[in-house]
Amino acid sequence: MHNLPVSAYTSQKWFDLEQKHIFSTTWQFLGFIEEFKKPGNYMCLDIGYNSFLVVMDNNYEVKAFHNYCSTCKTPILKNFGRLGKYIYCPTKNVTYDLEGNSTNANFPSLTIASIGVFKGMYFIHPNPNEDINDFFGEVLPYLGPHKVEKLVEYSKPEEIYVKEVNCNWKIIVENYIDQYHLAHLHSGTLNMYQHDKAEFGWVGPHYWFYEPLEEEYHEKLDSVSEYPLIDSVPKEAIGGYVPWLFPNIGLSEEENSWTAFHVTPISPSKTLVTLRSKLMNLPTKEFTKQANKSYAEEEFWNRRIFPKYEAHFEGDPMATADFMEEDVYVCEQQQKSLQSPKFSVGAQAEKGEFAVAKFQQVVKEWIEKQRTLPK
Structure with missing residues (x-):
């Protein structure tokens, strides 16, 4: 850990600092814009020390509030669903309309938060009147030209990739942005890209990355x-x-798919990873047609997707030919190594690993900045 202590990945104190000063002060991913279709559609999000309620009002506008009654201060709703004409506080029977206004002039309205759209996704911020482009706007020119709002999510809700990973959230981020490991850890699973020609850098607190396709793959x-x-x-x-959009969402914008990679810290050594992918909005027959063409290229794929090595033990992730299994295994092993009395920080690859050290510095500076802001 070049810019953060080991305790930043293992201690409750650091976890609490991040919850308060990072996850309670930044734009947080809520969902895709198509998830709000009708007045009354709502969704709740608990992140950091905030609890949010987002609802589509009768004018088809999406509004964001803090999810507690302005009178009794208890939470109002959970999960997601659809409301009727009103929002009810179950504790004191206080009623609000879908714009957050109390129906009783003696009671205050709901506390407003900010809602913003970026790359076809809704994000939410605890402060009112925040502009999402002030935070993400600078990195937009470095992202893919994908028109995300025209793509469709191809997984049913019960099929979305959700996994609890036994490591600190920062280890997952550092693995994600580490260019150096791509050609090594994923030597049998990511051979479709020219890792040696990757371009990457930082814009504000956000990391951008691009690498071209391998020549034969591009041609065929x-x-x-x-x-x-x-x-x-x-x-x-x-x-x-x-x-990687600070603090906790990555994008994988590729030739045939677009994925939001969302991490949610659970504890100092446990993180929830959720992947939501989108594809072209085409009839099923077009996907079948393309899949058949791809399957016919078995020899091509056998040269590009294969296990890193034969299994050393039952269930060895390195023998799965699955790059996600490879990454999860390595992240969990790294978390375990932090407990060793022999653990030490080795040399840093000047180019390939610079993003890891930079991310650590961003985390450190963000916390320090938030701690010094006037209350």
């Missing part, structure tokens, strides 16, 4: 791609756009 893309290609990405701009 129309036939070997597993899914239909995303038509909003010009062929000359196709590649892997894999940014």
Whole structure:
């Protein structure tokens, strides 16, 4: 840990600092814009020390509030669903309309939060009158040209990838942004990209990354791609756009899919990882047609997707030919190593690992900044 102590990954004190000064003060991912379709659709989000309620009002506008009654201060709703004409506090029977206004002039309205749209996603901020473009706007030119709002989520809610990973959230982020490990850990699973030609850097607290496709893959893309290609990405701009938006959401913007990679800290050594992917909005027959073309290229894929090595033990993630299993295993092993009395920080690759040290510095500076702001 070049810019943070080991305790930043293991202690409750650091976890509480991050909950208070990072996750309670930043824009947080809520969901995709298509999840709010009708007046009364609502969703709740608990992150950091905040609890939010987001609802579509009768004018089809999405509004954000802090999820507690302005009178008795208890939470109002949980999870997601659809309301009728009103929001009810179950504790004191206080009633609010869908714009957060109390129906009784003697009671105050709900406390307003900010809602914003970025790349087809809703984000929420605890303060009122915040502009999401002030936070994410600078990194937008470095992201993929994908028109996310025109894509469709291909997984049913019960099929979305959700996994509790036994490590600190920062270890997952550092693995995600570490360019150096791509050609090594994923030597049998990510051979479709030219890792040695990757370009990456920072804009404010956000990390951007791009690497071109491997030449043969790019040339044969129309036939070997597993899914239909995303038509909003010009062929000359196709590649892997894999940014990390501070503090806790990555994007994987690829030739045939677009994925939001969301991490939620649970404890100092446990993190919830949720992946939500989108594809082209096409009839099923088009996906079947493309899949058949890809399956016909078995020899091509056998040269690019294979286990890192034969299993050393039952269930060895390195023998799965699954890059997510490889990453999860390595992250969990790194968390375990922090407990060793022999643990020490080794040398840093000047280019390949610079993003890891930079991210640690961003975390440290964000906490220090928030702690010194006037209350």
